[in-house]
Amino acid sequence: MAALFVWLEGTRLAITVRDSLTLTGALSAVHLVGFTLTTGGALVANLNLLGVLFPGRPPIEVTRPASRGIALGLTISALTGFLLFAPRATVASVNGIFQTKMLLLVAAVLFHTVVHQRVARVATSSSMRRGTAAVGLLLWTSLALAGCAYILLE
Amino acid sequence: MPQQNVMTLYQMFEWLEATSLGVLVRESAWGFPILVAFHLMGIMLSVGTLVWFDLRLLGVSMTGVRASLMYRRLMPWMFTGFAIMFISGFMLLAGFATNAYGNVYFRVKIIAMVLAAVNAFLYHRFTERRIVQWDDAPGPPTAARMAGLVSISVWMTVILAGRMMSYTMF
Numbered sequence: 532m533a534a535l536f537v538w539l540e541g542t543r544l545a546i547t548v549r550d551s552l553t554l555t556g557a558l559s560a561v562h563l564v565g566f567t568l569t570t571g572g573a574l575v576a577n578l579n580l581l582g583v584l585f586p587g588r589p590p591i592e593v594t595r596p597a598s599r600g601i602a603l604g605l606t607i608s609a610l611t612g613f614l615l616f617a618p619r620a621t622v623a624s625v626n627g628i629f630q631t632k633m634l635l636l637v638a639a640v641l642f643h644t645v646v647h648q649r650v651a652r653v654a655t656s657s658s659m660r661r662g663t664a665a666v667g668l669l670l671w672t673s674l675a676l677a678g679c680a681y682i683l684l685e
Numbered sequence: 686m687p688q689q690n691v692m693t694l695y696q697m698f699e700w701l702e703a704t705s706l707g708v709l710v711r712e713s714a715w716g717f718p719i720l721v722a723f724h725l726m727g728i729m730l731s732v733g734t735l736v737w738f739d740l741r742l743l744g745v746s747m748t749g750v751r752a753s754l755m756y757r758r759l760m761p762w763m764f765t766g767f768a769i770m771f772i773s774g775f776m777l778l779a780g781f782a783t784n785a786y787g788n789v790y791f792r793v794k795i796i797a798m799v800l801a802a803v804n805a806f807l808y809h810r811f812t813e814r815r816i817v818q819w820d821d822a823p824g825p826p827t828a829a830r831m832a833g834l835v836s837i838s839v840w841m842t843v844i845l846a847g848r849m850m851s852y853t854m855f
Contacts, residue, residue: 556852560845563725567844571733574762584758585750596746600737679725683718 536620549618558611559682565607566678572600573643573671580651581664590660594651601643628684632677639670698782710780717780724773728847731766732840734759741825742833748823753816784854791854794846801839808832 548554576597578584616623623629650663710716740746741755785791812828819825
């Protein structure tokens with residue numbers, strides 16, 4: 532894996548990003564736009580599942596469009612994130628905050644896809660819905676905090 | 686000749702930077718990163734939720750929910766996020782006001798925020814007044830769609846310009 536990251540850092544793509552502060556800034560800006568879409572979608576889906584937004588409606592009516600927003604945001608963030616990662620792959624890959632961020636990302640996406648969407652789709656008890664929403668909110672908020680920490684403490 | 690006592694904008698920024706708040710933000714080891722973290726979380730909370738109301742105005746998402754209900758339910762989250770964003774943003778500005786003054790992205794960000802405020806004012810003053818006519822409609826009128834489109838565009842510009850400031854100010 533380490534050899535792969537060394538190779539990635541030496542690619543023309545990585546060098547182009549590393550040599551341009553404006554390009555790095557622009558990628559970081561678009562990365563934040565994508566992440567705002569993701570967290571916004573996650574927040575709306577989980578607050579609704581918690582029962583504080585539109586309690587009279589089936590949760591899936593909100594979870595479905597919110598999940599599309601999360602997917603769009605994640606696509607934007609992943610593409611720009613990869614381009615930002617490429618020039619510093621060897622350093623970032625061993626950074627504890629970056630590793631935490633990636634773990635939380637995988638956990639949040641898996642939880643949303645496997646648990647949240649299922650709970651929102653089928654009729655479950657309100658305690659099940661609230662518990663799922665609480666875990667979802669915790670995961671997405673932790674991910675956002677890890678993202679902020681990586682920007683600031685890298 | 687009467688003495689001119691009016692401060693220029695740059696002088697105001699110099700004064701702001703010299704206040705104890707400005708000094709604290711600039712010189713504290715943790716003040717800056719904590720404020721930036723609050724600022725980013727505020728943006729995610731405010732713009733992240735506002736986008737869903739804008740998409741409803743555009744008629745492209747959650748069209749089964751009444752527009753007025755959507756606004757009412759999302760408003761506390763949006764406004765909490767905006768409060769966090771504006772307070773932390775002002776404190777960050779206090780720390781680096783003169784640097785921000787000459788930064789083109791800061792100017793773009795401020796212009797976009799003014800446009801966002803004007804757009805919100807026009808929506809609430811005129812378009813929302815007739816909301817009973819289109820509240821349930823999956824496709825809101827052109828004025829509401831325009832308000833949603835402008836809102837998304839200017840807030841995305843605020844985020845993009847704000848992030849670019851970090852790469853061009855220091």
